Amino acid sequence: MRSVVQRVTRATVTVDGEEVGAIGRGLVALVGVTHADTTAEAARLADKLANLRIFDDDAGVMNRSVLDAGGAVLVVSQFTLYGDTSKGRRPSWIDAARPEHAGPLVEDVAGSLRGFGVEVATGRFRAEMLVELTNDGPVTVLLEV
Numbered sequence: 001m002r003s004v005v006q007r008v009t010r011a012t013v014t015v016d017g018e019e020v021g022a023i024g025r026g027l028v029a030l031v032g033v034t035h036a037d038t039t040a041e042a043a044r045l046a047d048k049l050a051n052l053r054i055f056d057d058d059a060g061v062m063n064r065s066v067l068d069a070g071g072a073v074l075v076v077s078q079f080t081l082y083g084d085t086s087k088g089r090r091p092s093w094i095d096a097a098r099p100e101h102a103g104p105l106v107e108d109v110a111g112s113l114r115g116f117g118v119e120v121a122t123g124r125f126r127a128e129m130l131v132e133l134t135n136d137g138p139v140t141v142l143l144e145v
Contacts (some may be wrong), residue, residue: 001041001105002032002081003143007054011074011133013123020129021121026071027052028133031109032081033102034095042105044145046112049073054139062139072119076131077106099126 005027012022029049055064055071066073079102083091096102103125113120123129 001034001037001045001109001145003045003049004030004078004081005049005052005054005141005143006133007136007139008074009134009136011131013074013076013121014130014132015124015127020124021074021076023072023074023119023121025069025136026119027054027066027073028131029073029075029109030078030081030131031075031106032078033097033105034082035097035101037097037101037105039105039108041145042108043112045143046109046116048143048145049109050113050116050118052141052143054141066118067116072121073113074121074123074131074133075106075110075113076123076129077102077125 008028011028050067051065053065054062055069057063079096082096085091110120110122
């Protein structure tokens with residue numbers, strides 16, 4: 001399981017002109033699932049997201065988590081994180097999990113984050129989504145579990 005994580009001051013996700021998810025200060029987590037991923041990886045990813053120390057403390061050092069900062073997480077499914085571009089010019093999606101496997105695991109990530117007490121918003125699985133965000137820093141990290 002992979003996630004591209006961006007620290008944001010605000011973010012929204014829109015489907016067919018309808019805003020389906022929005023957060024203020026927090027994290028946008030684009031989540032990709034591969035075939036071998038299980039609920040254990042989803043739980044580990046949620047734990048990493050909840051406790052990842054990329055928010056500034058009073059001294060300006062990235063030493064606080066989204067939990068410490070009282071922020072939210074916008075979870076958006078992103079199968080293209082498993083695009084293989086090693087050969088040719090067109091990505092191969094063979095490493096991305098099928099929707100029936102990936103969808104529940106992305107939901108597990110969101111549910112586990114809620115279990116930590118994090119406010120969570122989500123996109124809409126398998127929809128064409130427009131994600132708008134203001135990257136704070138900019139801070140962007142790649143997580144892999």
